[in-house]
Amino acid sequence: MKLTRPSGLTLLAGALLLLMPALAVLQFRWVGQVSDAEHERMQRNLDVAATQFRRDFEGELFGLQNLSVTAGTAREQQWDRYAQRYEEWSNITTHPGIVKNIYLVDSDGRQLGLRRWNTEEHVFELETGDWPASLEPWHGDFQAEFVDFNEGTSPDRTARFRDPDDQGSLLVYQLRFNPVVLPAPIGPTTPGSRPQRSVTVFGFTVVELDMAYIRQQLLPELAGRHFSHPSGDSYRIAVVDWDDPSKIIYRTDSDAPTDAAHADSATGLFARFGTLRQGRPPGQNDERPGALTGGRPGPPGQLDARTAVAGRAGGPDPARNQPARWRLMVQHQSGSLEAAVNGARTRNLALSFGVLLLLTFTIGLLTVTSRRAQQVAKQQMEFVAGVSHELRTPVAVIKSAAENLSQGVVGNPDRVKRYGKMIETEARRLGEMVERVLQYAGIESGLGYGARSPLSPSEVIESAVDSALPLLGPDAINIQRDIPEDLPAVVGDAAALRSVVQNLFMNAVKYGGTDRWVGIKAEHARDGRSHRVRITVSDHGAGIPANDLPHIFDPFYRGDDAMSRQIHGNGLGLSLVNRIVRAHGGTVSVRSREHEGTTFTITLPAEPMDPRPTAVHGDAPAAAH
Numbered sequence: 001m002k003l004t005r006p007s008g009l010t011l012l013a014g015a016l017l018l019l020m021p022a023l024a025v026l027q028f029r030w031v032g033q034v035s036d037a038e039h040e041r042m043q044r045n046l047d048v049a050a051t052q053f054r055r056d057f058e059g060e061l062f063g064l065q066n067l068s069v070t071a072g073t074a075r076e077q078q079w080d081r082y083a084q085r086y087e088e089w090s091n092i093t094t095h096p097g098i099v100k101n102i103y104l105v106d107s108d109g110r111q112l113g114l115r116r117w118n119t120e121e122h123v124f125e126l127e128t129g130d131w132p133a134s135l136e137p138w139h140g141d142f143q144a145e146f147v148d149f150n151e152g153t154s155p156d157r158t159a160r161f162r163d164p165d166d167q168g169s170l171l172v173y174q175l176r177f178n179p180v181v182l183p184a185p186i187g188p189t190t191p192g193s194r195p196q197r198s199v200t201v202f203g204f205t206v207v208e209l210d211m212a213y214i215r216q217q218l219l220p221e222l223a224g225r226h227f228s229h230p231s232g233d234s235y236r237i238a239v240v241d242w243d244d245p246s247k248i249i250y251r252t253d254s255d256a257p258t259d260a261a262h263a264d265s266a267t268g269l270f271a272r273f274g275t276l277r278q279g280r281p282p283g284q285n286d287e288r289p290g291a292l293t294g295g296r297p298g299p300p301g302q303l304d305a306r307t308a309v310a311g312r313a314g315g316p317d318p319a320r321n322q323p324a325r326w327r328l329m330v331q332h333q334s335g336s337l338e339a340a341v342n343g344a345r346t347r348n349l350a351l352s353f354g355v356l357l358l359l360t361f362t363i364g365l366l367t368v369t370s371r372r373a374q375q376v377a378k379q380q381m382e383f384v385a386g387v388s389h390e391l392r393t394p395v396a397v398i399k400s401a402a403e404n405l406s407q408g409v410v411g412n413p414d415r416v417k418r419y420g421k422m423i424e425t426e427a428r429r430l431g432e433m434v435e436r437v438l439q440y441a442g443i444e445s446g447l448g449y450g451a452r453s454p455l456s457p458s459e460v461i462e463s464a465v466d467s468a469l470p471l472l473g474p475d476a477i478n479i480q481r482d483i484p485e486d487l488p489a490v491v492g493d494a495a496a497l498r499s500v501v502q503n504l505f506m507n508a509v510k511y512g513g514t515d516r517w518v519g520i521k522a523e524h525a526r527d528g529r530s531h532r533v534r535i536t537v538s539d540h541g542a543g544i545p546a547n548d549l550p551h552i553f554d555p556f557y558r559g560d561d562a563m564s565r566q567i568h569g570n571g572l573g574l575s576l577v578n579r580i581v582r583a584h585g586g587t588v589s590v591r592s593r594e595h596e597g598t599t600f601t602i603t604l605p606a607e608p609m610d611p612r613p614t615a616v617h618g619d620a621p622a623a624a625h
Helices: 008-067 070-078 079-092 137-152 211-227 339-408 413-444 457-472 494-511 560-562 573-583
Strands: 099-107 112-118 123-126 170-174 180-182 197-198 206-208 237-239 248-251 265-271 324-332 451-453 476-482 490-492 517-527 530-539 588-591 597-605
Touching: 008 099, 008 170, 008 206, 008 211, 008 265, 008 324, 008 339, 070 180, 079 123, 099 170, 112 265, 123 248, 137 170, 137 197, 170 517, 211 237, 237 573, 324 339, 339 413, 451 494, 457 517, 457 530, 476 573, 490 494, 490 597, 494 517, 494 530, 560 597, 573 588, 573 597
Parallel strands: 476 517
Antiparallel strands: 099 112, 099 206, 112 123, 170 206, 180 197, 237 248, 237 324, 265 324, 451 490, 517 530, 530 597, 588 597
């Protein structure tokens, strides 16, 4: 067996195919590294967004310290000063609706009093009767504070000022700038006397937050600002009670997490600030207009609604698990950041491997197409050489015979007759060859078939045999027929179907054995409700080699045996047979064993028995393979 050297394209394709597994491994590792980096980036961005959410929310709360009443204002009941500060706060805050009510808890020296700020009259009006339901649970705590104040003892606030509504809607501030520095008395002073004196004023400012506004306005706005991106990831947000997560303050949807273990990021909200600030030292009583702290933390005197502590949240971020009133929990819409990253990783891997598979398929297809193109080119070259040889032979014979006749070399009537017969045979052979080439070209262009009509299979077979016999020479041919007359009709092109049978019949004679035996059989086959006609053409020849069987229906293909035996042909006969039968909805099969013969079987769809078949006339030649 002769070994052929692979082409450069084949070697390149093989090298690329060998590189594909390495590229797949590298791609898998790269996608994994990119996914890990993406997870870290998303986690970092989410933590930053949660921190910014908390700072913006608490910034609004820190600004409320400016609503704390000063000790001097409470002592002298100068409500116009407080009204000015309230107006300034309303002008600088972005969410004035966060405040529902402002209360002032003070005393007349004997008993507690409660005042409510009237935003229209700009005064703290004394409340008579029972305290509001939101403050009533703290009545006893304020009474205890009043007793401690009168006795001069330090208050123990560890168990005071628990949230009455379990929502943390109340903020408690001590009076600002307490104690109050009183002006020095008018007149001469004696040595050693104090030019100034101060007095401590009892009182607390209570700011009641509007929880409906926080739920419906403030928290949704902050969630949209920090966690909603039109072209990015979306997150579920939940704000729950720190101690009891079942108490939900706000959530974007029912799937938002309430358990910190299921959140991608969680942080304290509404923090419990440091230690209680008792106020500024005497002499620092600053109630000038425009002295508001604004929305950022200053030195508050704020009591937490649960622990009654105060402090600040400016500077470095507190620890994420620092206790607070509420807890902010954020979860990716996919269920977790891991799920989102894994989903993106799966998509990237699928896309990457899809590209690699497509590239592999393309390389393989390119290789197969290239090899097929080379084979077709080789077959076409062989076809051109074969046709040239086939054309050269009859042309040379016709030319030689014509010259002899025209020059009077042949004068014997018998010899003239023989020369005429020779010219006739070669001309027929030449016409047959041209006819096959034209038929193949017509089929390739889609114009190779005529009108279709019901045909009698037996008439198609007989017409094909009768047309082929004059082309096979004077030697006798042993034809064994088994063709019933009552076969159902087939619908098709009469000339095309006749050429199919004629090709198979002539091949059986040309490639058959020395006995020149050809068997032709037709039968009616039923498959359920469908009817078919099966035509079989057999011979007793040497058979078709096994390595040639897969290619016998390829155009221009000629087996090694036919080439070595120099049997005339152009490699188009069986290709035309296959194409014509398939165009009629049928199939062609072959069974061959070396030294035992070959059998070709054509199966065509049949019509019911009613249609009357059209007569077939054998007036067109057909060529053997």
